[in-house]
Amino acid sequence: MKSNEKSSLEYFNEWLDAFLNFEKMPKKNIFWLDTMNYLCNRFYNPQKEYKCYHIAGSKGKGSVSSYIANILSSAGFKTGLYTSPHILNFSERIRSANNPFPEEIYEQTVKQIVPLVDSIIPENLPNQREATWFELVTLFAFLTFKNAGCSHCVFETGMGGRLDATNVINPEICIITPIELEHTEFLGDTLEKIATEKAGIIKENVPVISFNQKPEVKKVLIEKANEKNCKIYFLDEFLKSYNYEINNLKSDITLEFNNLFSRPINTTLNFLGEFQVFNAALACYACKIINPEITEEQIEVGLSNAFLPGRFEIIKKNDTKKIPTIIMDGAHTKDSVTFTFNTFRKLFNNEGKLLFACAYDKNMDEISKLFFEYNFKDIILTKPGLEKGSNLPYLIECVKKINDNSDKKINLQFDENPQKAIFAAFEQAYNANEPLLICGSFYLLAEVKRLLQTLQVD
Structure with missing residues (x-):
């Protein structure tokens, strides 16, 4: 069979x-x-x-x-x-x-x-x-x-x-x-x-x-x-x-x-x-x-x-592979993203970069506001993966609208190719010696885990 x-x-x-x-x-x-x-x-x-x-x-x-x-x-x-x-x-x-x-x-x-x-x-x-x-x-x-x-x-x-x-x-x-x-x-x-x-x-x-x-x-x-x-x-x-x-x-x-x-x-x-x-x-x-x-x-x-992958899962920094400290969480609702950001800030204060993607049916207007409330200065937006429907243009629009009218300016980047976005996030966070938070979709986390597996990073 x-x-x-x-x-x-x-x-x-x-x-x-x-x-x-x-x-x-x-x-x-x-x-x-x-x-x-x-x-x-x-x-x-x-x-x-x-x-x-x-x-x-x-x-x-x-x-x-x-x-x-x-x-x-x-x-x-x-x-x-x-x-x-x-x-x-x-x-x-x-x-x-x-x-x-x-x-x-x-x-x-x-x-x-x-x-x-x-x-x-x-x-x-x-x-x-x-x-x-x-x-x-x-x-x-x-x-x-x-x-x-x-x-x-x-x-x-x-x-x-x-x-x-x-x-x-x-x-x-x-x-x-x-x-x-x-x-x-x-x-x-x-x-x-x-x-x-x-x-x-x-x-x-x-x-x-x-x-x-x-x-x-x-x-x-x-x-x-x-x-x-x-x-x-x-x-x-x-x-x-x-x-x-x-x-x-x-x-x-x-x-x-x-x-x-x-x-x-x-x-x-x-x-x-x-x-x-x-x-x-x-x-x-x-x-x-x-x-x-x-x-x-x-x-x-x-x-x-008890343990489940992708629930504030921490990958330790790997200097050999030039991988930053990575935190992965599947949070994708306003409240769950709030909790994830809260925990991230308690651990890392005002440091850290964010890689975010979500499915088309998530509350992007409200989640976008959280990026500013939690003082992320560098954010990369992407699609959650090739197998999950998304609306990246609308997510970008939501963030740009707030960014244009905010005193807290975000360095916003985006790439619809998840793999390119992940590598860019790895490189920027490692070079800045800052932790990288990746959240918004379990499908994005799967893309990250596959890349880490390829790089032989546990």
Whole structure:
């Protein structure tokens, strides 16, 4: 089925290319659950073979998912973790808490999924609608976790919630991270509409844990929870106090809860940024509600083990390769970019250059203002990559408009070729002996990581 030179995941990736990839070519009205339910039924509903934890929101989903998976793993549960997007390796999406599964597990899933899906006659599908790329990847995750013998699995939604491919699971608990304006073409142009889509993961009598949302978002979540007879817990109701300090490029945190815990949680996170305190608190409380037997020590170990690439990831300066200190973060909403800039400034004061790119549907007007608020003097703008739609001319226009009317002038450069922009940013930051912040898109981060791999820089 596959050549000896290719891994199962490489073969599967090539096979997937034949299907619509809405991450590359967004189209309206492609989201519904009928096809996903049909596919799951054909494979005897593998998603019902383990306990599920479901996470939706605009930012922090990946971090919260990783924390939960690692807490469960440290407590002795065989855990599966499904997040998106991947940066370099497809296995980043579908793995155990912190590592890929053995190759034979992925190979087993490929041998199951490819021939059966290929044999399905499109006319037999609901409304004759073929599966999307993301639906097939989600199905692959369901089957892989079953084949790996997982007992607990953590699922991050891809987009929205109500019609997301992951929303065929029956979760033990639902977690809602901060909700912002995003993907407005698909989810709606107001916070209320977007919150309604995210709240679509809430199921009958299933507890809900939520970040402290904006009032209009909180109202939607409470109404949905009441409709589904769910108990909903907001962060400020259960987190009594916290402490956060940066130490040796890691986060030392203390979390004190109002109930469920016999003592405060004290641990060190691999993720940087004060907002990670809140992500960790959501994960702790969710795990403790569903698994009260989990100890504080197991939670501390799990939190300290959690890691995801591209979340304020630091690459140390390499004089041999003339690579500056690089900080990479996938932040792409106004609030998440604000948090990233805040953390960057705490670490490096007013030093540092910025390489930024984002997809066409991001809030470029508001994000552009942040470049000036955080005193970046040198900025290079580019496209997020060859595989992601963008609107670089509009982003440039936004920045130029502010620059022309600002006392804080920015040295603005732009190059629509991501590789050229990355090399220019490397060179300028290294020569100035300044750190380089790269953010705005996981697709841009993938371009950077591929170049660093070519240069043999870890």
